[in-house]
Amino acid sequence: MTGAASGRYWCELALVDGLVRPGVAIEIDGGRFRSVEAGTVPNGGHRLDGFTIPGMANAHSHAFHRALRSRTQSGPGTFWTWRELMYRAAARLEPDTYFRLARATFAEMALAGITCVGEFHYLHHTPGGTPYADLNEMGEALLAAAGEAGIRITLLDTLYLHGGLDAGGYREPDETQRRFTDGSADAWAQRVDQLRPAQTQRVGAAIHSVRAVDPGAMRTVADWAASADAPVHAHVSEQVAENEHCAAHHGRTPVEVFDDAGVLSGRFTAVHATHLTEGDIMTLAVTGSTVAMCPTTERDLGDGIGPTDRFRAEGIAMTIGSDSHAVIDLLEEARALELDERLRSQQRGIHPAGDLLTMATRNGHRSLGWDDAGVISVGMRADLVTLSLGSVRTAGASAANAVETTIFAATSADVTDVIIDGHHVVADRRHVGIDVAGELTASIEELMDA
Amino acid sequence: MTGAASGRYWCELALVDGLVRPGVAIEIDGGRFRSVEAGTVPNGGHRLDGFTIPGMANAHSHAFHRALRSRTQSGPGTFWTWRELMYRAAARLEPDTYFRLARATFAEMALAGITCVGEFHYLHHTPGGTPYADLNEMGEALLAAAGEAGIRITLLDTLYLHGGLDAGGYREPDETQRRFTDGSADAWAQRVDQLRPAQTQRVGAAIHSVRAVDPGAMRTVADWAASADAPVHAHVSEQVAENEHCAAHHGRTPVEVFDDAGVLSGRFTAVHATHLTEGDIMTLAVTGSTVAMCPTTERDLGDGIGPTDRFRAEGIAMTIGSDSHAVIDLLEEARALELDERLRSQQRGIHPAGDLLTMATRNGHRSLGWDDAGVISVGMRADLVTLSLGSVRTAGASAANAVETTIFAATSADVTDVIIDGHHVVADRRHVGIDVAGELTASIEELMDA
Numbered sequence: 001m002t003g004a005a006s007g008r009y010w011c012e013l014a015l016v017d018g019l020v021r022p023g024v025a026i027e028i029d030g031g032r033f034r035s036v037e038a039g040t041v042p043n044g045g046h047r048l049d050g051f052t053i054p055g056m057a058n059a060h061s062h063a064f065h066r067a068l069r070s071r072t073q074s075g076p077g078t079f080w081t082w083r084e085l086m087y088r089a090a091a092r093l094e095p096d097t098y099f100r101l102a103r104a105t106f107a108e109m110a111l112a113g114i115t116c117v118g119e120f121h122y123l124h125h126t127p128g129g130t131p132y133a134d135l136n137e138m139g140e141a142l143l144a145a146a147g148e149a150g151i152r153i154t155l156l157d158t159l160y161l162h163g164g165l166d167a168g169g170y171r172e173p174d175e176t177q178r179r180f181t182d183g184s185a186d187a188w189a190q191r192v193d194q195l196r197p198a199q200t201q202r203v204g205a206a207i208h209s210v211r212a213v214d215p216g217a218m219r220t221v222a223d224w225a226a227s228a229d230a231p232v233h234a235h236v237s238e239q240v241a242e243n244e245h246c247a248a249h250h251g252r253t254p255v256e257v258f259d260d261a262g263v264l265s266g267r268f269t270a271v272h273a274t275h276l277t278e279g280d281i282m283t284l285a286v287t288g289s290t291v292a293m294c295p296t297t298e299r300d301l302g303d304g305i306g307p308t309d310r311f312r313a314e315g316i317a318m319t320i321g322s323d324s325h326a327v328i329d330l331l332e333e334a335r336a337l338e339l340d341e342r343l344r345s346q347q348r349g350i351h352p353a354g355d356l357l358t359m360a361t362r363n364g365h366r367s368l369g370w371d372d373a374g375v376i377s378v379g380m381r382a383d384l385v386t387l388s389l390g391s392v393r394t395a396g397a398s399a400a401n402a403v404e405t406t407i408f409a410a411t412s413a414d415v416t417d418v419i420i421d422g423h424h425v426v427a428d429r430r431h432v433g434i435d436v437a438g439e440l441t442a443s444i445e446e447l448m449d450a
Numbered sequence: 451m452t453g454a455a456s457g458r459y460w461c462e463l464a465l466v467d468g469l470v471r472p473g474v475a476i477e478i479d480g481g482r483f484r485s486v487e488a489g490t491v492p493n494g495g496h497r498l499d500g501f502t503i504p505g506m507a508n509a510h511s512h513a514f515h516r517a518l519r520s521r522t523q524s525g526p527g528t529f530w531t532w533r534e535l536m537y538r539a540a541a542r543l544e545p546d547t548y549f550r551l552a553r554a555t556f557a558e559m560a561l562a563g564i565t566c567v568g569e570f571h572y573l574h575h576t577p578g579g580t581p582y583a584d585l586n587e588m589g590e591a592l593l594a595a596a597g598e599a600g601i602r603i604t605l606l607d608t609l610y611l612h613g614g615l616d617a618g619g620y621r622e623p624d625e626t627q628r629r630f631t632d633g634s635a636d637a638w639a640q641r642v643d644q645l646r647p648a649q650t651q652r653v654g655a656a657i658h659s660v661r662a663v664d665p666g667a668m669r670t671v672a673d674w675a676a677s678a679d680a681p682v683h684a685h686v687s688e689q690v691a692e693n694e695h696c697a698a699h700h701g702r703t704p705v706e707v708f709d710d711a712g713v714l715s716g717r718f719t720a721v722h723a724t725h726l727t728e729g730d731i732m733t734l735a736v737t738g739s740t741v742a743m744c745p746t747t748e749r750d751l752g753d754g755i756g757p758t759d760r761f762r763a764e765g766i767a768m769t770i771g772s773d774s775h776a777v778i779d780l781l782e783e784a785r786a787l788e789l790d791e792r793l794r795s796q797q798r799g800i801h802p803a804g805d806l807l808t809m810a811t812r813n814g815h816r817s818l819g820w821d822d823a824g825v826i827s828v829g830m831r832a833d834l835v836t837l838s839l840g841s842v843r844t845a846g847a848s849a850a851n852a853v854e855t856t857i858f859a860a861t862s863a864d865v866t867d868v869i870i871d872g873h874h875v876v877a878d879r880r881h882v883g884i885d886v887a888g889e890l891t892a893s894i895e896e897l898m899d900a
Contacts, residue, residue: 070847070855076799108842240796302792326858328842340793342752346690349526392558392778395887396894397520405520408776413863437845444846 005031005422008045009384013399014038014052016376018354020402024052028382031200031422036378046424048386048417051402053357054374055115055383055420056330057364059292060233060271060321062120063102063142064093067444069326079239079301086324087176089447091127097447098123099141104439105325106149107431112328112412113385115420117151118292118321118368120206120233120271122158122180124191129178135191143201149434150425154368156233157195158206159188159221165211167248180208185220192224200421202369204231207263209238210246210254218261231267231369233292234258237280238272238303255280264289269319269367274298274306281307285314290367293359294323295336305340309350319364329412330360353407386417455481455872458495459834463849464488464502466826468804470852474502478832481650481872486828496874498836498867501852503807504824505565505833505870506780507814509742510683510721510771512570513552513592514543517894519776529689529751536774537626539897541577547897548573549591554889555775556599557881562778562862563835565870567601568742568771568818570656570683570721572608572630574641579628585641593651599884600875604818606683607645608656609638609671615661617698630658635670642674650871652819654681657713659688660696660704668711681717681819683742684708687730688722688753705730714739719769719817724748724756731757735764740817743809744773745786755790759800769814779862780810788857803857836867 006029014024021038072085123138125131146153160180162170173181182188195203205225207213225232237243237254246254264287273291320333334356341350362374373381389397391414397405418426456479464474471488522535573588575581596603610630612620623631632638645653655675657663675682687693687704696704714737723741761768770783784806791800812824823831839847841864847855868876
């Protein structure tokens with residue numbers, strides 16, 4: 001994105017400091033909110049009709065999974081058979097094809113009102129496992145893709161060392177997994193230190209999972225993240241089998257292994273956190289850890305329903321991610337968090353709509369290292385997402401229940417305008433720079449059907 | 451809808467007799483398919499780009515619930531507290547306001563590719579309970595609304611006699627429920643016999659539930675439906691409490707009560723069927739009964755996940771309905787049936803995409819008494835629903851997985867064209883006769899905010 005990150009807007013209805021307010025005049029200067037005033041009449045600024053909310057953060061993404069949408073939906077299977085299909089796509093990606101696919105995928109996110117993505121990235125090396133001439137060629141392709149798509153990114157550069165875990169210990173990486181591994185945690189840290197993010201980009205750390213990283217290597221990542229004050233994410237207890245293998249070798253749960261290795265802190269986000277013990281939940285709470293729920297993926301892959309009622313009760317911050325991109329719609333993710341809890345508990349209204357929206361906005365940004373985004377308030381990063389309250393989906397809403405309508409009735413198809421760091425990236429339902437559907441089609445056919 | 455129900459179309463890709471075929475030339479005459487030929491080049495007929503599927507049938511609808519969308523999403527509660535809010539809307543409806551709301555709601559269904567609705571209707575009398583001058587004024591309003599919206603309707607005129615059931619037996623209707631009751635099953639049958647559906651409309655029967663109808667009255671409805679060869683639907687075991695109250699009074703399950711009363715047959719559809727015994731499932735199977743799953747409603751209301759894996763194993767036909775209209779999107783309903791099963795079983799691919807599409811099309815139409823609809827085939831009713839395979843949601847599909855993409859990636863926002871009984875009701879994403887969003891807004895505000 002180029003051009004001045006400044007401008008004046010007037011919102012018919014907006015969520016300001018957590019409250020639904022009519023007639024909100026907004027001045028943006030240098031990519032931040034300079035003034036936000038509610039109860040005004042149209043002031044000549046660019047008019048945003050509908051309901052304007054803060055920018056949403058996608059806390060967990062694997063951009064290349066977008067190529068698999070609907071292509072993994074034939075035949076019976078499990079998470080593990082799905083992973084075989086995912087590995088086949090992973091084996092084909094090169095920096096140029098990944099750049100094009102990721103740019104289109106991130107642009108689809110922009111159209112859905114996502115202003116920041118946490119990209120959990122582990123396709124570091126060539127398909128055979130040897131390094132690219134530029135060690136970070138794949139990661140740099142992702143940073144460039146986000147830049148062209150106009151969204152902020154936290155590149156969660158992921159340590160992946162081993163091919164799996166069972167009672168006998170850690171296995172060697174298989175053929176596909178060889179491109180994931182740096183060989184050692186120190187080599188990972190050296191490579192990551194060479195990444196050069198742009199001004200609206202950050203580098204964070206990730207530990208793939210207890211299956212792929214041993215406790216000693218985890219500690220290296222935790223130390224790196226502490227010294228860089230960077231976020232650190234990890235897949236945690238997505239599958240029952242993962243817990244069983246961890247118990248067989250380590251004699252403890254994945255959360256316990258991460259905790260012993262010094263990984264858990266206010267900078268840590270546990271992704272999925274589906275199958276936890278009560279002790280795990282208390283450990284996440286006392287360490288100030290965050291969890292990232294990915295409800296549409298967890299439902300698609302048959303992971304199960306995570307204990308979000310318990311997270312709520314213990315004050316654990318929740319964020320949401322579209323993960324495998326079977327769907328890119330954080331409003332659907334947010335309501336799914338509540339709706340899946342209803343399926344389990346047969347109770348309604350565990351997570352209020354306002355809390356679900358906070359997970360999709362402020363909590364997600366914080367989990368990705370952007371404490372200054374996700375709220376429409378003076379001094380914060382100037383992200384705005386406007387939704388139509390007059391589509392066939394949202395018609396019938398009143399201002400009084402605009403948040404409930406946004407979370408429970410709207411979809412990404414209702415997003416009309418998106419401003420990111422002051423740049424108007426989506427205007428009147430179109431990305432200003434990219435033919436998103438066309439680029440998705442071309443990049444996926446190039447990768448999957450060539 | 452008026453005008454000639456005839457015409458020529460050319461589909462880029464269509465589901466013909468259950469197979470995905472390119473270049474399908476279609477001739478429609480008198481509202482039915484006269485010829486269907488695949489593998490052709492564009493022939494001058496109206497061109498339908500994208501993927502064309504048969505018309506979808508919404509097997510279970512309460513049209514007025516559309517007014518509650520997002521308005522019931524605040525505060526904690528259960529199915530039963532939700533019902534209090536629903537009753538408040540029910541108490542306000544009059545024939546003119548219901549006509550307007552139902553017309554807009556049915557038009558929203560047309561936009562979503564729904565060509566036929568089963569309207570489970572029990573708001574028969576004035577809010578105080580006295581009859582309208584025309585006994586069927588409310589039901590006729592619904593028939594007229596469907597006619598103006600351009601969709602077929604089976605008016606499932608519902609018997610509702612009692613206010614509830616517990617160990618002490620059946621209770622009197624409360625103030626809101628008085629408008630639901632005809633006083634006796636015989637009075638119900640006499641009133642229903644006076645309904646005058648149009649040519650593309652049918653009248654069927656419904657028994658509200660074991661809570662609202664005693665076994666003797668059930669038998670009257672079953673006899674009426676048998677002599678009319680009409681469909682008969684009933685809410686069955688949506689809630690655990692319903693089963694408990696039924697057991698306390700009748701000493702058996704709701705399915706057993708319906709079975710003893712002679713209700714179960716190939717014309718019967720059990721709606722929800724969430725909490726069943728193994729015996730219930732076998733009884734539904736041996737009687738040839740159908741079930742109607744309403745996954746988005748059952749998730750919204752915290753009903754639980756119905757045993758669709760067992761229905762599949764026993765060969766019980768499944769249909770789907772949008773019920774409370776928290777969402778009107780039969781593609782989302784269809785995939786939810788599979789995805790909720792994944793949440794429970796932690797297995798993928800229980801219900802293949804093709805089977806889910808059959809539930810939404812042919813099975814739904816059969817359950818509503820339209821054996822001649824829901825398939826693109828010579829002689830069948832000429833319903834066509836065209837979806838874009840080039841939206842940001844569906845981009846990346848290939849013809850080989852068009853059905854998987856439709857079920858797992860598309861939403862109602864991807865429906866571009868809808869032809870119903872040969873009439874082009876939705877063209878280029880717009881309803882040809884109704885400003886749907888505007889009418890939804892106006893009719894809901896009139897009802898809820900006046």
